[in-house]
Amino acid sequence: MDSGATAWMLTSCALVLFMTPGLAFFYGGMVRSKNVLGMLMKNYVAMGIVTITWVLVGASLAFSGAVEIGGYNVIGNFDLWGLRELGMSNDHFGLPYPDNVQMMFQLMFAIITPALISGAIAERMKFTTWAVFVAIWSIIVYAPMAHWVWGGGFIADQVGAFDFAGGLVVHINAGAAALALLLVLGKRTGWRQQAIRPHSLPLTILGAGMLWFGWFGFNAGSAFNADEFAGNAFLTTQIAAAVAATVWILAEQVMHGKPTTLGFVSGAVAGLVAITPAAGFVGPLGAMAIGAASGLICFSALRLKFMFNFDDSLDVIAVHLVGGIIGALLTGLLAEELYSGGLFVAGIEQFGRQALSVVIAFAFSFGMTFILAKVLDMTMGLRVTVVEEQSGLDLSLHEEQSYVMAE
Amino acid sequence: MKLVIAYIAPFKLDEVRDALKGAGVTGLTAINAQGFGRQSGHTETYRGAEYEVDMVPKVRIEVLVDDTLAPTVISTIETTARTGSIGDGKIAVLAVEDVIRIRTGERGRDAI
Numbered sequence: 044m045d046s047g048a049t050a051w052m053l054t055s056c057a058l059v060l061f062m063t064p065g066l067a068f069f070y071g072g073m074v075r076s077k078n079v080l081g082m083l084m085k086n087y088v089a090m091g092i093v094t095i096t097w098v099l100v101g102a103s104l105a106f107s108g109a110v111e112i113g114g115y116n117v118i119g120n121f122d123l124w125g126l127r128e129l130g131m132s133n134d135h136f137g138l139p140y141p142d143n144v145q146m147m148f149q150l151m152f153a154i155i156t157p158a159l160i161s162g163a164i165a166e167r168m169k170f171t172t173w174a175v176f177v178a179i180w181s182i183i184v185y186a187p188m189a190h191w192v193w194g195g196g197f198i199a200d201q202v203g204a205f206d207f208a209g210g211l212v213v214h215i216n217a218g219a220a221a222l223a224l225l226l227v228l229g230k231r232t233g234w235r236q237q238a239i240r241p242h243s244l245p246l247t248i249l250g251a252g253m254l255w256f257g258w259f260g261f262n263a264g265s266a267f268n269a270d271e272f273a274g275n276a277f278l279t280t281q282i283a284a285a286v287a288a289t290v291w292i293l294a295e296q297v298m299h300g301k302p303t304t305l306g307f308v309s310g311a312v313a314g315l316v317a318i319t320p321a322a323g324f325v326g327p328l329g330a331m332a333i334g335a336a337s338g339l340i341c342f343s344a345l346r347l348k349f350m351f352n353f354d355d356s357l358d359v360i361a362v363h364l365v366g367g368i369i370g371a372l373l374t375g376l377l378a379e380e381l382y383s384g385g386l387f388v389a390g391i392e393q394f395g396r397q398a399l400s401v402v403i404a405f406a407f408s409f410g411m412t413f414i415l416a417k418v419l420d421m422t423m424g425l426r427v428t429v430v431e432e433q434s435g436l437d438l439s440l441h442e443e444q445s446y447v448m449a450e
Numbered sequence: 451m452k453l454v455i456a457y458i459a460p461f462k463l464d465e466v467r468d469a470l471k472g473a474g475v476t477g478l479t480a481i482n483a484q485g486f487g488r489q490s491g492h493t494e495t496y497r498g499a500e501y502e503v504d505m506v507p508k509v510r511i512e513v514l515v516d517d518t519l520a521p522t523v524i525s526t527i528e529t530t531a532r533t534g535s536i537g538d539g540k541i542a543v544l545a546v547e548d549v550i551r552i553r554t555g556e557r558g559r560d561a562i
Contacts, residue, residue, distance in 0.1 A: 238501035240494065299495055309497060345498045358497060 044133050049140035051269035052148055058260025059151035063090055063158050065253025069312070070162045072247030073305075073357050075239065077435020078166045079246075079445035085161040085173050092174060093154045096181045100124055101153055102146050104182065105189040106135075115197040119190050138267050148264060149193075153185055156213045162357030163221035166239075167231050167432050170440045172423045176224075176415065184220065184411045188212050188404060204400030205378070205387055207276070208265035210320025210371040211404040218364025219408035221355065227416035228425045230354035232432050244304055251308035255284055258315045262322040275382050276322040279330035280315065283322075286334025287314025287341075294342045306342075309362060313341035316366030321374040324386070329377035337369050364405075371401050451546040451559065452520040454513045457483065457539040458531040463509050469530040473522050475513055476562065483510040489537035508539060514549055514562050 067086035074082045093101070103123035109116040122128060126146060129135060135142040157177045164173075191198040192206045199205075206212060231239065241247060262280040266273035291310025292302035317337030318330055325333065344361035348354065355361070375397035378389040387393060419425060426432075431439035438444060458466060463480055470478060484505040491504040515523050524541060532538050551561040 238494075238503065240501060240503075241496060295495075295498075299498065299500075301495070303495060303497075305496055342498070349499070 044141060045139040045269075048138075048267075048269045049144060051273065052140045052144045052264060052267070055260035055264025056144065056147045056151055058257045059148065059264065060090070060154065060257075062151075062254050062257035062261065063087070063155050065250045065257055066155060066158055068246050068250030069254060069308070070165065070247075070250070070357050072243045072245065072250060073162075073241040074165050075435070076242040076446055077437055079242065079437060080441050080443050081170070081436025082161065082165055084170065084441060085164075085168070086158040088170075088174055089154050089158040089177055092177050093157065093181045094150060096178050097150045097153045098126055101182055101186045102126060102149065104186040105153075106146070106149065106194045109195060116195060116200060117191070117197065118187050119194055140267075145267070149189070152209055152213060152261075153181055153189070156185055156209075156217050157181055157220075159213070159217035159359060159363055160221045160224060163225045163355045163359040164228050165231075165356035166436065167426055168228060169424060169427050170436075172419050172425050175423065176419055179415060180220065180412065183415070184408055185212075185216065188216050188407065191403075192400075198400050198403065202400050202403065203387075203393075203396045204371070205324065205374060205383075205393075205397070206320045206371065206400070207323040207374070208262045208319045210316075210367045210374070211400055214316045214319060214363045214367030215371065215401060215404045216408045218360055218367055219405045220412040221359040222353075222364065223409045223412035224416045224425075225353060225355055227413065227420055231356065232429055234354045235349075235352075241305065248304055248308050251311060255311055255315065258284070258319075262319060266323055272323055272382075272384060275326070278327060279322045279325055279382075280318055282327055282330035283314040283318030283334035283337070284311045285314070286331050287311060287317065287338035290335050290338030291342050294339060309358070310338045310342070313337045313362050313366045316363055317341075317370035317373070320367070320370045321377065324374055324378035324383040326379050326382045329373075329379065329382075332377060333370060333373050336373060337366050340369055341366050368401055371397050451549060451562065452515050452517060453544040453546050454511075454515060454520065454523050454527070454541065455544065456511045456513075456527045456531065456541045457485065457508045458511060458527070459533070459537060459539060460507055460509045462531045462533075463511070466511065466527055466530045469526045470513065470523060473526045474519060475515065475523060477514070479512045481510045481512075483508045487537070487540070506537065514546065516559050516562055 063086055067083045071079045071082045103121050104119045107123035108120035110118045129142045133141055136145045138145055157180050189212050190196040192212050258280055259277055263273045263277035266276050288307050288310035291306050295302050295306045314334040314337050317333050341361050344365040375394035376389055484507055486504050494501045494503050513523055527541055549561040550557055
């Protein structure tokens with residue numbers, strides 16, 4: 044084992060965990076002042092619940108053994124339940140740092156993925172049902188997907204698709220789940236009839252800064268070493284975020300006449316999403332192309348929710364689903380041998396494999412989440428009452444207020 | 451005694467406060483407010499979605515004054531808060547039955 048790699052990966056764990064509070068504030072600033080704690084809590088609680096589900100069973104299902112159905116490796120086993128068999132070595136993963144660090148790094152990804160979904164269901168979902176949703180989803184949707192892509196499962200093995208740091212497992216997965224959940228949940232009361240505006244963009248901008256910062260652990264940490272590949276992933280991450288943010292405000296300038304702060308940070312996040320599956324496979328110019336494509340296409344995708352009339356409150360579809368798809372597909376075209384360490388050859392064939400992996404990931408996540416949402420709706424109920432919604436989730440769900448008037 | 455209530459443009463607050471101090475006013479209350487009048491609202495754009503916002507920010511000033519000082523206070527606010535463009539605001543003057551200083555229990559003119 045290598046102490047340099049261990050130190051970097053421990054740091055990366057902390058960086059990736061820090062993204063969830065970042066996401067909470069990114070989202071929290073965009074809701075109305077009566078729903079801020081409701082929004083923050085839906086993100087923070089993932090740090091509690093998913094840690095428990097991951098240690099008990101999620102990690103094992105994702106990264107231990109193989110259960111095959113029809114020759115396809117679809118899920119792990121329970122051998123590592125409770126992480127008891129992990130040991131104080133690197134025997135399980137064979138990486139240059141201890142297995143417990145690798146399992147913790149993977150945990151941080153498992154935490155932020157369901158948290159990403161919360162932006163689509165803002166300002167109207169029950170907290171209790173959300174907590175149960177996160178627990179079950181992390182086991183029946185996240186763990187299998189992580190297994191298919193990173194745990195030796197069939198997407199990596201038989202489909203032959205590559206996902207460096209979570210385009211499929213994190214972003215397409217969360218985006219497809221967000222779409223399924225919001226369709227069952229329904230729109231916010233008054234959506235499109237009244238102006239529902241962000242209550243504090245400075246909070247959103249601060250949160251986006253935390254996300255950008257943490258994303259270096261997310262992507263460069265996914266090199267699983269402290270080496271030139273980690274350095275390249277770090278660099279491509281910065282480039283894609285910078286280009287997408289700049290392209291987004293250019294698009295706003297052209298389309299609306301003024302660049303917006305929310306646009307800049309939305310572009311940055313879109314670029315970070317899109318570079319995620321590609322970060323360790325493309326070079327600086329490939330990262331620029333991915334940044335530019337995601338900035339433009341995600342910006343255009345904002346219209347989808349108005350065209351099809353679904354209340355994706357904080358644009359999880361336009362940013363994470365669409366951004367994730369762009370990144371997954373372009374990975375197949377823009378990966379270069381030099382930067383990917385000769386792992387695979389980019390081209391139309393790889394593009395096809397990437398596209399198939401996108402379809403599988405979308406279909407699985409959407410389907411499973413839709414069923415889970417329906418079951419939870421029939422048993423616990425997904426929505427707060429209209430009165431609770433109108434009084435705001437801070438007070439009605441948590442008996443607290445974000446901004447109190449008197450000291 | 452009078453309660454002078456003025457709705458003014460927020461950027462005029464400092465100027466109006468200084469002018470009122472100069473005119474002998476010993477205290478005032480200012481409150482952030484939102485409202486609409488003849489001044490039309492504005493457009494806000496969030497992620498490409500445009501919203502027409504009819505409510506514009508104003509500051510509501512409340513000044514308690516003795517009858518003799520009231521005309522000066524009113525004209526001071528009027529001249530200081532005026533820019534000549536739409537949205538300068540309004541002044542309302544109300545008769546006040548009594549004023550009580552909570553700390554000392556003084557009443558009427560002495561409490562102002």
